[in-house]
Amino acid sequence: MKKTVAIAGATGAVGQQMLECLKERNMDVDVKLLASARSKGKVIDGYVVEELTPESFQGVDYVLGACENDVTKMWMPWAMEAGCVVVDNSSAYRLDDNVPLVVPEINADDIAKNNGIIANPNCSTIIALVACDALKKEFGIRRMVVTTMQAVSGAGVKGIADLENQIKDENAPKTAFPYQIAYNLIPQIGDFDELGISKEEWKMQNEGRKIWHDDDLLVNCTCVRVPVLRSHSESILLECDKEVDVEKAKDVLSNALGVQLKDDPQNKVYPMPLDTTNQDDVFVGRIRKDLTDPTGKTLSLFCCGDQIRKGAATNAVQILEKLLAQTEQ
Template sequence: MKLKLGIVGATGMVGRVMMKILEKEKILFDLYLSASHRSIGNEIFFKGKSYKIIGINELILKKPDIVLFSAGSIISKNWAEKFFEIGSYVIDNSSAWRMDPEKKLIIPEINSFLLEKKDKIIANPNCSTIQLAMILNPLHKIFSIKRVIVSTYQSVTGTGKKALDQLEEEKLKGFSKKKIYPYKIHQNVIPQCDSFLKNGYTIEEMKLINETKKIINDNSISITATSVRVPVIGGHSESVNITFRKNVKINYIKEILNKTKGVIVQDDPVNNIYPMPIFSHGKDEVFVGRIRKDNSCKNSINIWIVSDNLRKGSATNAIQIAKFLIEKKYV
């Protein structure tokens, strides 16, 4: 019997990337695509076959084995538990369940071992958190991280299609009538990702701080973040300063990262080789480079991390979780 796989938010940027990734998978499944009422009845082609978009009410009647949610936290809060009640596994790409102490926040390369058959609602971490944790986790195991200072340079695709439309319109016309951001993004950087909180940090910055600690499972790490929106399409970049409790050697840092699954070291500054969004676009790995000692602080390093936020930062990670559930025969 074929697996029944549903995608909620199939017409969005992440949903479409999910389908692109699934096209190359050998897993046999019946696919059901759901989106907002505006898209119901429209058709999407997948592996040479036409699929009609259905409403989420109709999707639940199909009793899917796994549902990939990528439609925002409100939809997830309203519907995830309803799918749970009919026995579906929900892998949610929103922030709805990430900090829920009863829900697992999963990056398969780091903590898939935590998943049990009973875990029916599984949270996919924030895109900028995933690439950060992929680098921090193997280093923390060896050197014990004391403090992290991270500044992110985040693609407009992290906000969605309307933000991409704003950028493209500003490129062509110099302005956009439908602004998603409070300012022009073309030829500009905006030191704000998501809304500001009372503590002066944005929601995005607090996601980075809190989710990273939960994934690495160590609240003793001090983390501070600044998130910046940049006029880039290919992926998110991060400048990260790490202070360890133990003495570190750069060659050993590179050796550890070279052996880390899902990570590619690009670090040859003499030949101008380092990670950039233009090279990460469409790829599933996390790229790291500019690895060097911070001479101003003991046991500290600076690194530069880049990853496609729509792939490993969202769609790829969710599908990796789904494959884990299948391999474990939970589904």
């Protein structure tokens, strides 16, 4: 019997991409689109959007969650009550001990430990971890120093609108960001704590430890919003347990799941966010030994990934595929 998959938050950038991913992958499921009352009756790709209510989850097997934390927390009990299994893209449950946090290329086995909720990690975290996982297996990663350069669509459709409107008129309203983002950079994503570290900057260490099952992982992160429409970029320094080797690094990355090696700088081959836009793979390049570490254990690289696809929707749909495969067995 066909399973029913509901997308909660179907009208947002991630929700719409989830629907596209389901279709691209020819997944044999019935789809139900849920959103707020405001979007009720809207038609997306032939599906009529329904208002998300306590009754929405009756007869639904799986939910792909693409809502903000507060909205997610509202409907999650309804989905649990109805016996759904939820793959949730919000950050509300990511660090909950009862909720696996999964990047299928890295820790697909954790999916089986779920109690009804599986969390999708933060977009920058997914992109960085997919880029670095094969290197972690090869060299051991103990510390990462990361500067993220995050696209405006990380703030949803409002973020895209802000950039496009401000490009045309610098006095256009600021709806997604506190300052003009056109022709500018904003070194703030999320609120800051008393140490001056933003919520977004904490995520890579907190979520990385859980995904990699490595409580000793250290991540220093600086998150910067950039005037790019789609795809996040990250400049990453990796301090490893073993001495690193650039050729070996390229070798393991060229065989890594979800990764495309783009590393031939002499011929101007390196990752760029325009090239990963609308791609599921993470591009990795600019791989070089850090000559400022005399022990030779540090590697530098640059990576890009579409944060709406692999950083959110694709990752969630990959988890759903694993769940569906399990029920078929």
